[in-house]
Amino acid sequence: MKSILIIAVCSTLVGLLLGTAIAYYEFQPLKKNSMEIPSEAPVIEPSADTPQPKAVVPEEIFRFGNIEHRATMQHDFSIQNEGENDLVVTFGSSTCNCTAVELGGKVAEQGTSITIEPGEEATVMLEWTAKSSAGPYRHGATFVTNDPEMPRIELNIEGQVVESTAIRPSELLFGTVQTGETKEAHLYLLAYLDQPVEVLKYEVADEQMAKQIDVQIKTLAPDQLPDPDASGGVKVMATFRAGKSLGPFGGVLKLETSLENAKRLTVPIVGQVMGDISIYGPGWLAQKGLLRMGTIKSKLGKKVRLNVAVRGEHAQTTRFEVDRVDPPELKVTLGEPREMNEQLLHVPLFVEVPAGTRSIVRLGEPASTDAEIVLRSTHPDSSEVRLRVHFAVGQ
């Protein structure tokens, strides 16, 4: 028994040593950049006897500064071989197809290589067309080499795309507007190339929206421009009159201008009309007063949490209770009210189709009728809140 134990211990030790040796041979610790050397680039393992190429890149980033939208810029980078063997440089990839690459004076496709002899250098040209919108840019190209010390070279160009005109902010944002109230929003149309800015014509595209919005245009004096870099601009001011219709509203303001590069502009109009009591949550369509719960698998059921928000002077005192639910299979409960501030109360409202509910179709006209939830409210202006519900339960 004792000898078997000794044999087991000895054989384990022998096994461990052999295993370690084999594993080390197969999976040597990562050498610097060992995994980034692609198959295309011939790799010369460093050794004392083999002369090596040595890539030297004096400049990896070039900053173009400001360039205009759609302008094209180019820059030459240098790659030098200070080694003792041929340096093979292969174009790997560029960050964007808007970047053109020339390697050694020839247009480079992915996989194109050049060989730089010891002591020589080659030029890499990067050309970039500013197709992106205004803002900073950074693009570049990656090359792989057979220099074991620098198997990957990344060259980058950076700068700022500037546009001759800008709209700030880019929409007429009204935010939330109480029913029956008016609210103002504005934006600036700015020019940066010394051209005069004039709005020749404007129109709110949607007929209904046009009835609710007044637009005024004001030419700005230099000291009124919101951006010191702008050479001229106008302020577009709009006033929205909310009707009784609740929910999001939107449209487009079309502008015709004197600007050469922006003769026609469209500006989205965005906002939301709400009353003192409003409802929010997944599936809720405020403008239709409708909760869409979709088709529900009976075995899974579905539960939705909504928020009933009460704003205004009655926020703190308003309370709700569930009055009626049709069909009764819908389980509706109210959560604990939370006073967000003196003018805002949130009441969670849970609507559930419990698992195991029979097949029901309440998807509204024409196939069926709406389901309905009625909440009784203590709000002096709204004694009840009705929610239409569309859902279907299937097996």
Added chain:
Amino acid sequence: MRFPTLFSRRRRITFCVVVLLSISAVDYLRSEPSSLTVANKTAGRISHSKSAEDAVQRNGPIFLDWPKPEVAIVISGELDGYLEPCGCAGLENQKGGLKRRQTFLQQLEADGWPVVSFDMGGLIRRLGPQAEIKYRYALQGLIKLSYSAIGLGTRELQLDANYLTYVLSNFDPEINPVTSANVSVIDFSIGLTSRYRIVEAGGKKIGVTSVLGKKHEAQLQNATDIHWTDPATALAEVLPKLKSEKCDLLVLLVHADPEEATALAKQFPDFQIVATTGGAEEPPKHADNIDGLRTQLLEVGHKGMYVVVLGIYDDPQQPFRYQKVPLDHRFEDSDEMQSLMIAYQDELKDMGLDGLGITEMKHPVDSFVGTETCVECHSEAAEVFENTPHAHATKTLVELEPPRHFDPECLSCHVTGWNPQEYFPYASGYMGLEKTPHLTDNGCENCHGPGAGHVAAEQGDESVSDAELELRRSAMRVKLVENEGNKDGQALGDVVKNCLKCHDLDNSPDFDFQEYWLEVEHHGKD
């Protein structure tokens, strides 16, 4: 090989078995590569595709020469609504998406790296009901990814105030990571957001806060329930509280631009790490110290294509290591985020186009009739069309997993009669597979313009003069200018401009009109 005779046959067998088992065990243990090694070679732990290796070759390996850090800080921002790359140009050509991001983070954790993740906000780039839904899913996604702090961008603050409050109030405060030193939603005391957070990982205590820069103040006009204060004023209030927590590291997330972030970093040098939005689309290769400071300034790029990782080390010579991580297809899609995307698409389906605030706008010229009507006379052109991807553009969406044909952002370029860039249908444009089956796919009228008037005149439904008939025919013709194309040196005419509304840099980066035109070239009536 002979064994010494003192070993019996049974002992020799025992010896061999134990040796072999030991070799196998050591070999197996040693050969199990780290997840990061796998990430440099393949798409994940399981698949070993050639294309994934191409991703490494194209976008570079990651974490070479990195020892395990004390803690790895992962920073992202400006997701811009890109919950996932759209795939139009082939997912292997596109970076980003929460599915890949989760796999990446899981790989870090699988390697035993203590990880802390922060996001600078800017989760959406549009407004309206779909953007509201998207913000909720983006936030849910980042919470599932264990983000410890998430800043607020302008767009999320421009959402309907009640909706934003709804979203934030439905997260358990214990897991709600939304953080801003200078923007409160209703009021800081309500607890919908935190002014700063303290995170512990890898034995380090990290304090983090976030600000929305001055540059964005003007964009918050009319934002109900949102209170913005000057970032410097807010940081002067928050910093003493962070310092009193005796953190090992202070991190500032600036939703502004590098210039403003740099100025804040100089004003508040206690923050060792300052991350900023508003930089270029691609993060830089290296992280730089801000002039005169030891503060690291980090950019993360746009659209969630990258995250950047800062490794923290107890090494005075090299306390930080930086890596930009391209979220390419070396990282597999995670199942959990895929489920989230399915839920997102299901909710878009339940809401319907009307529920998403999609309203028809009158087309300035005419009404759409659908490709089938065009085919009745233009059969040769139809034959060409049938053999192009345009002819099954809607089917492509329907067959995706999950299907995307309820998503207006996808529909706008995959059906007939929509404005591709503004994501709305024209009156008489596509409104659903059942409602308008004749307007599926990227049909003739998307390039030629709506044809109702032309068809009515040709079919005699409307009596018009010969001149008017010809005028309507002429209006349907599109004519290329000489050397028309979208590449340098080519003429950017109206035809190409129309193509570029869908074949844009995001969705069709390889688009070369002169090359693509050969696939769809057709001329007039039979």
